[in-house]
Amino acid sequence: MPAYSDFSDSKLTVLLKQGDRLAFTEIYNRYWAEMYFHTFRMLKDEDSSKDVLQDVFSALWLKSAALNVNTKLSGHLYIAVRNRVFNLIAQNKVRSDYLSSVAGFITDISSETSLLDEKQLLEIVEEEIRNLPPKMKEIFELSRKDNLSHKEIAEKLGISDQTVKKQIQNALKILKPKIRSAQAGFFVLFFLR
Incomplete structure (x- = not known):
């Protein structure tokens, strides 16, 4: 056998x-x-x-x-x-460095969605990020776009780690419903961890 x-x-x-x-x-x-x-x-x-x-x-x-x-x-x-x-x-249970790891993952699954859909979604996400309050926007972009840790952001801006964490949580509370309403699909998770 x-x-x-x-x-x-x-x-x-x-x-x-x-x-x-x-x-x-x-x-x-x-x-x-x-x-x-x-x-x-x-x-x-x-x-x-x-x-x-x-x-x-x-x-x-x-x-x-x-x-x-x-x-x-x-x-x-x-x-x-x-x-x-x-x-x-x-459920916000992953660490703040998720964004950089998703880039490789998206390459693996890019055949599942069209590039046009991705581009449209990215435009929607960027527009919603631009509409955040200025300080919240700055902290969110440092976290998601510059891939800085909460500690690095806190040091750079002269604020506490907890303030950074709370600002990111508040940004997510604002962004998630707006992006979901645009039927953004699973690429929302590219920005929202």
Whole structure:
């Protein structure tokens, strides 16, 4: 009998749908490191990345009966990881250096949306940022565009880390509803973490 490591992804998916624990173990061993790298590239946080993978692989096992055998396994995992990361971002649970990591991620998923949509969304986001109160706008842009940490912004502007954090939170409270109302889709998360 061949080893599970010799099985194709599609064969492993079929076995997983049947509740085969060894198939799940092989999928986990085959994809954990790749998915971790992908997740860590977006989050830049080891614990959050591991939490995301725990959720993704747990859901894979628990919902294995509903898997579509025609879906590419790696694609399924990438989408599941992306969705979990976006959920974290929407809940403001990731660190402030997310923006720089998203640039590489967007390259991976650029085929999922047109460049025109991205350009229109960026224009909407930029317009909404321009409408923020001046000090809030300055702090938000230093965080998101210049990729400065809260501490670096606080030192540069002579204010406390907490003031920076609160200003960014307030900016997000203002921006999120406006951008959502423009049906901006998942690229909103490029700016809003």
